[in-house]
Amino acid sequence: MSFASTTDLAEKHISFDELGPGLYAYTAEGDPNSGVIVGPDGVVVVDAQATPIMAADVQRRIAAVTALPVKQVVLSHYHAVRVLGASGYPAHSVICSDATRDLIVERGAQDMDSEIGRFPRLFRGRESIPGLTWPTTTFHQRMTLWLGEREAQIIHIGRSHTAGDTVVWLPKEKVLFAGDTVEFGATPYCGDAHFADWPATLAAVRELGAEKLVPGRGRALLTRADVEQGIAETAAYTGDLFAVARRAAEKGWTLKQCYDEAMAALRPKYGHWVIFEHCMPFNVSRAYDEASGIAHPRIWTAERDIAMWAALERGEPMKSAEVH
Ligand SMILES: [Zn+2]
Numbered sequence: 481m482s483f484a485s486t487t488d489l490a491e492k493h494i495s496f497d498e499l500g501p502g503l504y505a506y507t508a509e510g511d512p513n514s515g516v517i518v519g520p521d522g523v524v525v526v527d528a529q530a531t532p533i534m535a536a537d538v539q540r541r542i543a544a545v546t547a548l549p550v551k552q553v554v555l556s557h558y559h560a561v562r563v564l565g566a567s568g569y570p571a572h573s574v575i576c577s578d579a580t581r582d583l584i585v586e587r588g589a590q591d592m593d594s595e596i597g598r599f600p601r602l603f604r605g606r607e608s609i610p611g612l613t614w615p616t617t618t619f620h621q622r623m624t625l626w627l628g629e630r631e632a633q634i635i636h637i638g639r640s641h642t643a644g645d646t647v648v649w650l651p652k653e654k655v656l657f658a659g660d661t662v663e664f665g666a667t668p669y670c671g672d673a674h675f676a677d678w679p680a681t682l683a684a685v686r687e688l689g690a691e692k693l694v695p696g697r698g699r700a701l702l703t704r705a706d707v708e709q710g711i712a713e714t715a716a717y718t719g720d721l722f723a724v725a726r727r728a729a730e731k732g733w734t735l736k737q738c739y740d741e742a743m744a745a746l747r748p749k750y751g752h753w754v755i756f757e758h759c760m761p762f763n764v765s766r767a768y769d770e771a772s773g774i775a776h777p778r779i780w781t782a783e784r785d786i787a788m789w790a791a792l793e794r795g796e797p798m799k800s801a802e803v804h
Pocket residue numbers: 557559562641660669
């Protein structure tokens with residue numbers, strides 16, 4: 481058995497766009513992005529990449545624009561594909577929200593196995609991963625890094641893609657590193673999402689008034705119109721999916737019925753987005769759970785991934801313990 485993504489092996493083209501003086505977006509055609517903030521005596525990286533080997537590529541790009549070392553790594557959330565490269569930087573501190581640390585404690589190990597099994601291409605050089613990434617600094621709602629006169633606000637903006645979602649906001653430059661709260665041209669992964677909270681989180685993102693925004697996946701958004709489009713499309717996709725799941729809960733559909741309805745409703749609008757086929761089984765499973773009253777996302781394990789995928793993609797029966 482294989483997920484849609486285990487045969488997805490095409491290498492992506494990396495872009496390293498300057499968003500303003502000392503501000504860069506490392507983007508990869510729909511693969512996970514990183515952000516770079518150059519301060520007077522060191523560099524902040526937002527999201528570490530999946531492996532130390534992949535982190536080395538980010539540092540090669542940084543070395544082309546500054547000789548300063550990476551001193552801080554900020555994690556937008558706990559997913560393996562974002563955090564496991566952190567040890568590849570000479571950083572003194574790894575920063576995340578309290579809620580993100582709680583999720584690493586609760587499910588980091590299972591998440592690592594699950595994510596590597598689902599999407600091996602995204603973990604290039606995975607033998608270089610020394611283990612889970614642990615933060616050295618956590619915060620409850622927000623903290624500020626002062627890089628000389630430059631202010632970088634690290635904000636636990638609300639629940640959406642995960643319960644710990646964090647953005648990095650430069651209020652003077654009006655640049656936002658949005659993590660996976662916003663995607664662009666890439667399907668939002670919702671397997672650990674809080675759908676009911678996502679609209680309020682996007683409203684808080686919009687309220688910041690970013691002129692440039694780096695989404696979790698997809699190209700950097702360099703105009704207000706593009707920023708608004710990214711926010712609106714993320715809201716539309718997650719809202720449409722959750723609407724199908726709420727209907728499924730009302731009508732007592734099975735998970736498979738919910739999946740078939742969701743695919744029929746969403747594929748015409750969003751099927752051209754990167755990783756649409758990969759995400760939908762996980763996304764529908766979580767939307768169905770939340771609509772059925774499961775507030776805290778269930779932990780994905782390599783075994784649960786396979787059972788769910790077989791049930792939805794091939795219509796094989798699923799043990800009830802695996803469905804709920
Ligand atoms: Zn994620």
